[in-house]
Amino acid sequence: MTFDGRRHVRKASPRASGDASGELGTAAQQPWIALLQGMLGSMLILAGSLGVGWIANGSPMIRNSLVIALRTDGSGVVVSTIALTLGAMILLRSWLRLGQRLSLWGPGSLKQVVLAVVLWGAPLFVAVPIFSRDVFAYTGQGRLMAEGMNPYTTGISALSNWFMLGTDPSWAENRTPYGPLFLWLSRGVVAITGAQPELSVLFFRLLACVGVALCVIFLPKLAELGGFNGARALWIAVANPLFLISFIASAHNDALMVGLAVCGVYLAATRKPFLAIVLVTASIAVKPITIVLLPFIGLLWAGTAAGWGRRFAGCGATGAISLFLLWLAGIPHNLGFGWTWALLDSIPGYTGYSPSGFVGQLVGSLANAVGLDGGIFENGFRTLLTVGSVGIAGWLVLFGDPQKVLRRLALAFAAVVMLAPIIQPWYILWFLPFLAATGIKNDWQIKVCYVVIGFFVVFGAQDQLFVWNFVDLPMATKALSSWVAIAVVGYLLLIDVHTRKLLFTKGLELAHALPLK
Structure with missing residues (x-):
């Protein structure tokens, strides 16, 4: 029998149960080894970010003697690239090993996973932004608000000195895709920091950490409602390196969006519908994609025994209340419903690793x-997938086991994200907490999770490295990072006696699993 983290009545003897590497006894009782190794990985990421992370050109930090030495000398850039990439890969291995060492998920395992999030996330909190520099755009949007301009109609290029404060040029003429709540939070950060880059990054990280904290608190509770192990769900969704790097080091506002959504869904599942609607609406007001969750909040409100009339009434009331709250949020500064463009207007382009992008290229060829x-066939195929994702989500709202509304929610969210033309690495973190809370089995499901998270950690490590053009390098930083990552992946898959068993065994065969309590 494969173990998906669900509660079972009978306890397993140590010899009857195994973890992913077949280790028991001492190894399964020493998570501190993985915790310390992961902290080392985070420290290496911190060190590497000083040399190749994103620093605004107008920042005083750029004139620091250590930063100058790391960024203007080829050897400093090389060492920083290796440190950042190696740190990310060590963090990946530590996450895998922590799962193996806590494989029985007994009493005390939740505390260890929470400790991992804290220890591994702390160095990332003070790192230079990596994997993305969207956080600088948040400051720009806050400045637009402070100067009386509407970010839904005006790009950041309308600001003086916008480029020197770190914003990616792709944001120059773009409308913001974020909700009114996050725009007001951005305005608040700018009011406090005066748009000083480093201080602004730290404040946006604090907002992101609020989202992380909400996930840490409510995701295990959400999992336990369905009889699944909360510690294991938290390990899968929050302790993984992609989550920690994207939501803490990158300071993405997605962290706050996801945290509010998880909290809101938990409240809906525990029969607190009005508070749940407020929290999920706040999530939408950070980033509108979580509007997908609203019909399922209505179904949870209606109850498992509800007929069609009560279901439609629950969904309708949920939508009406949420729409009213969003209308109120848009009144200040005349923001209105400007955020709806992010849902209604398709952003041109695609990412080559998304199913829509990759298969679409094959169809076009x-x-x-x-x-x-x-080109016509490519665009038609991608449009078909986008429409199909909406159809899948609609089907999951209307049909399915009324006892499994949370699972239907997770699958609907996953369909909308995975069938879109553009998938950024952190997009999978939108729905992963809900999948983890409703059961990811230790068979092909967890193996897919390993592969996807590993791929995006490797991809992110080499995708956005900041290097000045005048620096003379023996090898391009992207190539160097790729080779380091590939070497570590090869080690994990072929040499490491622990991690190589994660993909090349029949799964985690557990006779029984320890109960939650």
């Missing part, structure tokens, strides 16, 4: 091969 217009 096949069409070109037979003399047809490949």
Whole structure:
């Protein structure tokens, strides 16, 4: 029997149960080894970020003697690149090993996972932004608000000195895709920091950490409602390196969005519908994608025994209350419903590793091969997947086991994200907490989780490294980072006696699992 973290009545003897590496006894009782190794990985990421992380050109930090030495000398850039990449890979291995060492998920395991989040996240809190520099755009949007301009109609290029404060040029003319709550939070950060880059980053990290804390508190509780192990769910969704790097080091506002959504869904599942609607609406007002969750909040409000009339009434009332709250949030500064463009307007382009992007390219190539217009077929295929994702979500709202509304919510959210043309690495973190809370089995499901998280950690480590053009390097930093990551992945898959068993065994065969309590 494969173990998905669900509660079972019978206890397993140590010899009857195994973890992913077949280790028991001492190894399973020493999570501190993985905790310390992960902290080392985070410290290396911190050190590497000083040399290749994102620093605004107008920041005083750019004139620090250590930063100058690391960024203007080729050897400093090389060492920083290796440190950042190696740190990310050590953090990945530590996450895998922590799961192996806590494989029985007995009493005390939740405390160890929470400790991992704290120890591994602390160095990332003070790191230079890595994997993304969207956090600098948040400051720009706060400045727009402070100067009386509407971020839904005006790009950051309308600001003086906008480029020197670190914003990516792709934001220059773009409208913000964020909700009114986050715009007001951005305005508040700018009021406190005066748009000083480093202070602003730290304040946006504090907001992100509020979201992380909400996940740490409410995700285990959400999992236990369905009889699943809360510690294991938290380990899968929050302690993984992609979550910690993307939501703490990168300071993405997605962390606050996800934290509010998890808290809101938990409240809905525990029969507190009005407070749940407020929390999920706040999540939408940070980033509108969580509007997908509203119908399921209505179903939870209606109850498992509800008929069609009560279900539609619950969904309708949920939508009406949420819409009213969003209308109120848009009144100040005349923001209105400007955020709706992020849902209604399709952003051009695609990412090559998304199913829509990758398969779409194949469809286009096949069409070109037979003399047809490949571009038309590519766009048609991607549109079909996007429409299909909405159809899947709608089906999951209308049909399915009324006892499994949370699972249907998780699958609907996953469909909307995974079938979109553009998938950024941290997008999978939107729905992963809900999948983890409703059961990810220790078979192909957890293996897919390992592969996807590992891929995006490797991809992120080499995707956005800041290096000045005048620095003379023996090898491009992207290539160097890729080779370091590939070498570590090879070690984990082929040499490491512990981690190599994670993908190349039949799964985690547990005779029984320890109960939650």
